[in-house]
Amino acid sequence: MYLKNTVPTPALHTLAPGSELAIQAENVSMHYPGSQKGALLPALAGISLAIAAGEFISLVGPSGCGKTTLLRLLADLLQPAAGTILLNGRPARQARLNREYGFVPQSPALQGWRTVLENVALPLELMKVSRAVREERAGELLGLVGLAGVRQSYPAQLSGGMQQRAVIARAIALKPSILLMDEPFGALDEITREHLNGELLNIWRETRTTIVFVTHSISEAVFLSNRVVVMSPRPGRISGLIQVDLPQPRRNETREMPRYFELIREVRETLRASA
Ligand SMILES: Nc1ncnc2c1ncn2[C@@H]1O[C@H](COP(=O)(O)OP(=O)(O)OP(=O)(O)O)[C@@H](O)[C@H]1O
Numbered sequence: 001m002y003l004k005n006t007v008p009t010p011a012l013h014t015l016a017p018g019s020e021l022a023i024q025a026e027n028v029s030m031h032y033p034g035s036q037k038g039a040l041l042p043a044l045a046g047i048s049l050a051i052a053a054g055e056f057i058s059l060v061g062p063s064g065c066g067k068t069t070l071l072r073l074l075a076d077l078l079q080p081a082a083g084t085i086l087l088n089g090r091p092a093r094q095a096r097l098n099r100e101y102g103f104v105p106q107s108p109a110l111q112g113w114r115t116v117l118e119n120v121a122l123p124l125e126l127m128k129v130s131r132a133v134r135e136e137r138a139g140e141l142l143g144l145v146g147l148a149g150v151r152q153s154y155p156a157q158l159s160g161g162m163q164q165r166a167v168i169a170r171a172i173a174l175k176p177s178i179l180l181m182d183e184p185f186g187a188l189d190e191i192t193r194e195h196l197n198g199e200l201l202n203i204w205r206e207t208r209t210t211i212v213f214v215t216h217s218i219s220e221a222v223f224l225s226n227r228v229v230v231m232s233p234r235p236g237r238i239s240g241l242i243q244v245d246l247p248q249p250r251r252n253e254t255r256e257m258p259r260y261f262e263l264i265r266e267v268r269e270t271l272r273a274s275a
C-alpha cells in the first residue's frame with residue numbers, strides 16, 4: 001500500500017489540506033562513508049517536506065549543506081539511511097523506473113559527438129521512439145527553449161547558456177511531471193540567467209510540471225518559486241520555509257516590487273540565523 005497522495009491535516013508545513021502531492025519526504029536521513037574506516041559522515045537529518053503538484057520549490061543553503069544529496073535522493077540516485085520518499089504517491093524507485101521526473105545535474109554533460117538535436121532526442125531513443133517522431137519532438141523542444149536555429153550544431157559550438165537550455169530540453173523530453181534541477185544557471189552571467197529564468201517559468205506554466213530547483217542565488221529563488229526551502233549544514237536539515245506571495249505570472253517588473261526585496265531579506269535572514 002502506498003501512502004495516500006494528499007496532504008494530511010494538519011498540513012505538513014504550509015500546504016493547503018487536500019492538495020495533490022508530487023513529492024513527500026518523511027523524516028529522511030542520509031550519510032556518506034567518512035574518511036576514517038567505519039566512520040559515517042552525516043549528510044542529511046530529519047528532512048520532511050511535502051510538495052504539491054505544480055509547485056515551483058527552490059532549495060537554498062550554504063555549500064555542503066546537502067542540496068545535491070537531497071535532489072539525488074528524490075531521484076533515487078542515492079538511498080536514504082532512514083525515512084521514506086514518495087513521488088506522485090509512489091516510492092522514488094518506482095517513479096524513476098516510470099521516468100516520472102527529469103533531472104538536470106549540477107554539472108550537466110551533453111554528449112559531444114551528438115548534435116544538439118540528437119542529444120535532446122536521446123531519452124526518446126532510449127524509449128525506442130522512431131527516428132522521425134523523436135526528431136520532430138526534439139525539434140519542438142528546441143523551439144521551446146529558443147534553440148531551433150542550432151539543432152545540427154555540436155555542443156562545443158554552443159555557449160554555456162545554450163548548452164544549459166539543451167540540457168533542460170533533454171530533461172523534459174519525456175514530459176515528466178516532476179523536474180529536479182541542480183543549480184542549472186549557476187555558471188551564467190546575470191542577464192542570461194534572468195532571461196533563462198523567464199523561459200523556465202514559461203515552460204513551467206505550459207507543462208504544469210512540479211519543479212524542485214537548487215540555487216545559490218537568493219533573488220533567483222524568490223523570483224521563481226512558490227516556496228523557498230532554506231537548508232542549514234552539519235548535518236543538512238530544513239531550517240526554514242518561506243512562502244513567496246508575489247503575484248503570478250512573475251515578470252521583469254516583479255523584480256522591482258518592494259515585496260520582492262522584503263522576501264529576499266527574509267530568506268537571507270533565515271539563512272544567517274541557521275548558519
Ligand atoms: N560521494 C560523496 N562521498 C562522501 N561525502 C560526500 C559525497 N557527496 C557529498 N558528500 C558530502 O555531503 C555533504 C553534502 O554534499 P552536497 O553535495 O549534497 O552539498 P550541496 O549543498 O549540494 O553543496 P554545493 O552547494 O557546494 O553544491 C558535504 O559535506 C559533502 O562533502
Ligand SMILES: [Mg+2]
Nearest residue numbers: 067068069106
Ligand atoms: Mg550541490
